[in-house]
Amino acid sequence: MELLSGGEALIRALQDEGVEYIFGYPGGAALHIYDAIFQQQAVEHVLVRHEQAATHMADAYARVTGKPGVALVTSGPGATNAVTGLATAFMDSIPMVVISGQVQSDLIGTDSFQETDMVGISRPVVKHSFMVKSAEEMAEVVKKAFYIASSGRPGPVVIDVPKDTTDPSYRVPYAFPESVSLRSYNPATRGHPRQIRKAVDLLLAAKRPIIYSGGGVIQGNASEPLIALAKRLKLPVTNTLMGLGAYPSTDSQFLGMLGMHGSYPANMAMHHSDLIFAVGARFDDRVTNDPSKFCPDAKVIHIDVDPASISKIIPAEVPIVGPALPVLTELLATLEDRLKEAPELVDEAARSAWWSQIEGWRSHSDFDHDQRHRNEAEGIIKPQTVVQALYRATGGDAYITSDVGQHQMFAAQYYRFDAPRRWVNSGGLGTMGYGLPAAMGVKLAFPDAVVACVTGEGSIQMNIQELSTCRQYGLPVKIINLNNQALGMVRQWQDMQYAGRHSGSVYQDSLPDFVALAESYGHVGMRVTDPAKLDEAMAEVFSPGLKDRLVFLDVAVDQNEHVYPMWVRGGALRDMMLSKTERS
Amino acid sequence: MRRIISVLLENEAGALSRVVGLFAQRNYNIESLTVAPTEDATLSRLTLTTLGDDKKIEQITKQLNKLIEVVKVVDLTEGEHVERELMLVKLRAVGAQRAEIKRTADIFRGQIVDATESAYTVQLVGVSSKLDAFLRAVGELSILEVVRSGVSGLARGEKVVSV
Ligand SMILES: Cc1ncc(C[n+]2csc(CCOP(=O)(O)OP(=O)(O)O)c2C)c(N)n1
Numbered sequence: 001m002e003l004l005s006g007g008e009a010l011i012r013a014l015q016d017e018g019v020e021y022i023f024g025y026p027g028g029a030a031l032h033i034y035d036a037i038f039q040q041q042a043v044e045h046v047l048v049r050h051e052q053a054a055t056h057m058a059d060a061y062a063r064v065t066g067k068p069g070v071a072l073v074t075s076g077p078g079a080t081n082a083v084t085g086l087a088t089a090f091m092d093s094i095p096m097v098v099i100s101g102q103v104q105s106d107l108i109g110t111d112s113f114q115e116t117d118m119v120g121i122s123r124p125v126v127k128h129s130f131m132v133k134s135a136e137e138m139a140e141v142v143k144k145a146f147y148i149a150s151s152g153r154p155g156p157v158v159i160d161v162p163k164d165t166t167d168p169s170y171r172v173p174y175a176f177p178e179s180v181s182l183r184s185y186n187p188a189t190r191g192h193p194r195q196i197r198k199a200v201d202l203l204l205a206a207k208r209p210i211i212y213s214g215g216g217v218i219q220g221n222a223s224e225p226l227i228a229l230a231k232r233l234k235l236p237v238t239n240t241l242m243g244l245g246a247y248p249s250t251d252s253q254f255l256g257m258l259g260m261h262g263s264y265p266a267n268m269a270m271h272h273s274d275l276i277f278a279v280g281a282r283f284d285d286r287v288t289n290d291p292s293k294f295c296p297d298a299k300v301i302h303i304d305v306d307p308a309s310i311s312k313i314i315p316a317e318v319p320i321v322g323p324a325l326p327v328l329t330e331l332l333a334t335l336e337d338r339l340k341e342a343p344e345l346v347d348e349a350a351r352s353a354w355w356s357q358i359e360g361w362r363s364h365s366d367f368d369h370d371q372r373h374r375n376e377a378e379g380i381i382k383p384q385t386v387v388q389a390l391y392r393a394t395g396g397d398a399y400i401t402s403d404v405g406q407h408q409m410f411a412a413q414y415y416r417f418d419a420p421r422r423w424v425n426s427g428g429l430g431t432m433g434y435g436l437p438a439a440m441g442v443k444l445a446f447p448d449a450v451v452a453c454v455t456g457e458g459s460i461q462m463n464i465q466e467l468s469t470c471r472q473y474g475l476p477v478k479i480i481n482l483n484n485q486a487l488g489m490v491r492q493w494q495d496m497q498y499a500g501r502h503s504g505s506v507y508q509d510s511l512p513d514f515v516a517l518a519e520s521y522g523h524v525g526m527r528v529t530d531p532a533k534l535d536e537a538m539a540e541v542f543s544p545g546l547k548d549r550l551v552f553l554d555v556a557v558d559q560n561e562h563v564y565p566m567w568v569r570g571g572a573l574r575d576m577m578l579s580k581t582e583r584s
Numbered sequence: 585m586r587r588i589i590s591v592l593l594e595n596e597a598g599a600l601s602r603v604v605g606l607f608a609q610r611n612y613n614i615e616s617l618t619v620a621p622t623e624d625a626t627l628s629r630l631t632l633t634t635l636g637d638d639k640k641i642e643q644i645t646k647q648l649n650k651l652i653e654v655v656k657v658v659d660l661t662e663g664e665h666v667e668r669e670l671m672l673v674k675l676r677a678v679g680a681q682r683a684e685i686k687r688t689a690d691i692f693r694g695q696i697v698d699a700t701e702s703a704y705t706v707q708l709v710g711v712s713s714k715l716d717a718f719l720r721a722v723g724e725l726s727i728l729e730v731v732r733s734g735v736s737g738l739a740r741g742e743k744v745v746s747v
């Protein structure tokens with residue numbers, strides 16, 4: 001058997017896992033590992049400028065490929081810088097493996113230089129973590145980490161690696177385990193057939209059913225059966241922020257996103273439904289508003305791979321524990337069997353009554369975004385129209401990453417995602433600074449794809465240093481900066497709840513010249529302020545001539561714009577503000 | 585409602601901290617906690633008592649089950665069970681108090697396991713409410729120190745919690 005040092009074994013195990021990229025940043029405790037990276041070609045290391053960015057790149061790589069992303073950081077400050085990225089991945093159930101260097105074993109616990117209890121500090125935001133005890137167990141730990149990260153409800157896993165376990169002078173026989181089994185970890189692989197039959201019965205009996213689907217459908221690669229189910233029973237569909245793209249947004253049965261900034265028809269249809277078919281969604285508080293007022297007439301079918309998500313917030317009549325793909329596939333088959341025997345079970349009359357009610361909400365006169373946000377008249381660019389222009393310029397076919405704030409909601413509302421894994425954003429943690437590194441991770445995963453980051457001048461500055469990484473690795477992502485010269489979402493809340501006292505949400509003329517900034521990193525910077533020039537500028541960003549360049553488009557947008565609909569705090573889903581003055 | 589939850593846990597470094605951390609992180613309450621290796625050296629048995637309604641307890645058991653190192657979780661209070669707690673109490677014992685404490689200990693089937701001229705240490709085993717009752721009976725004034733093991737329990741009958 002081949003003899004490898006622990007550091008070499010670690011990297012070899014990553015190769016054996018099929019890892020393409022390690023996003024990382026070196027330091028003392030990780031140097032043996034870095035030396036092992038240097039001496040091979042199979043895994044490429046991407047040197048970031050801040051460890052947080054490494055974790056977001058790994059996370060976004062995972063979101064679009066479905067394969068765990070890998071980040072490598074050193075001990076102490078390297079490890080703590082990775083915590084935000086771990087929490088981001090954890091909240092959105094993203095498979096990721098973060099390898100952290102650790103001080104040598106005999107120094108652990110002595111407050112030695114750059115020592116941090118990484119296993120302890122990351123514990124609440126990881127699916128699991130390992131501290132490597134010896135070079136001998138390196139390959140096995142890696143195998144387990146990847147298995148845990150990517151199976152069941154996915155999540156980030158930390159491997160903390162004391163420096164002595166990677167010592168180049170100590171070599172051990174290397175063998176990559178063929179399989180892994182953990183007696184205490186056996187995630188469900190299919191749903192219970194009896195529960196699936198019950199779900200079919202409820203679906204057939206419902207008069208006003210609706211599909212509410214989330215990130216679990218995307219993670220679980222279950223778009224196809226979801227669409228088939230919706231089509232078969234003519235069900236209206238709403239997606240969560242995390243679930244956008246699981247059902248084609250341009251399809252007539254799609255009602256838009258639901259929740260705090262959800263569309264009027266989606267929130268109204270949810271509220272008035274008599275059956276919620278929830279799949280891969282977790283009734284997050286940004287979806288339910290006040291749970292006691294949530295969808296008063298609805299029974300709930302809840303499909304989730306994580307039993308703890310079911311009946312956590314809203315009790316489910318029919319809980320089904322299992323991954324979305326096998327459950328939906330089996331459910332479809334069961335449904336077909338029932339309909340073969342008794343096609344009359346589909347209540348066409350009820351369904352068409354339900355749809356005409358929904359069409360009523362759709363045509364609600366107060367709710368016409370496109371109309372309301374015409375900007376030309378006012379001579380100032382409305383942020384919503386920037387996303388619409390982006391959609392047109394990319395033919396709806398780009399990967400869109402986002403940061404956190406108003407721009408994120410506008411991106412979610414106005415870019416129409418027709419395929420899963422195209423919309424990449426930090427939904428659960430709401431991490432400003434996610435967007436740019438995420439775009440970079442996507443671009444590395446799919447070099448030929450068009451990748452745009454919709455950001456704000458606040459968020460982009462949280463990881464702006466990665467423009468340098470983009471330069472080093474030639475990552476021509478497009479940055480669309482909705483520059484409202486304010487922490488817009490904070491400002492909006494202050495307008496709505498604090499009588500317009502903008503405490504800590506404005507910068508007082510301290511913003512950089514983003515065009516010059518982009519140029520100083522060797523990229524292309526552009527700025528647009530005139531609504532009439534918006535489409536032209538957007539077309540240039542995506543023009544063939546700039547295909548291989550990172551373009552930073554700084555767009556001056558209306559600072560006073562708010563995101564609507566916005567629900568009324570403590571209300572039901574139907575309680576929304578539709579503009580600064582209109583209430584649902 | 586008070587519940588006794590029994591957990592089989594991989595006997596590994598850090599496993600206990602995940603359980604305790606989970607309770608802190610999710611704002612669940614821990615009344616008592618005991619943990620020790622079992623007859624199988626690779627496993628620890630942890631018993632904890634907590635308070636919560638059915639919904640809360642369901643979440644607690646589900647979240648515990650999600651921890652990778654947790655092998656099995658059982659809510660003992662769902663069925664017939666035996667529960668015991670051990671207590672050692674050091675009491676001031678001078679003059680007439682000595683006989684009184686001895687008598688009280690006898691009533692509660694306690695044993696005096698250490699004695700000096702001015703103090704007794706009484707050992708008591710039983711359900712937690714019995715230990716509470718003993719403490720009330722001897723009165724605050726004579727209590728010098730109390731240490732309790734926390735609750736341990738097993739299901740009644742043939743039922744076992746095993747891998
Ligand atoms: C790291 C982090 N800090 C603070 C917040 C709270 N927060 C949410 S949105 C927002 C403002 C974002 O400003 P900007 O990126 O300019 O976006 P805008 O809302 O103006 O479109 C803030 C501060 C957050 N989500 N993340």
Ligand SMILES: [Mg+2]
Nearest residue numbers: 456457486488
């Ligand atoms: Mg802003």
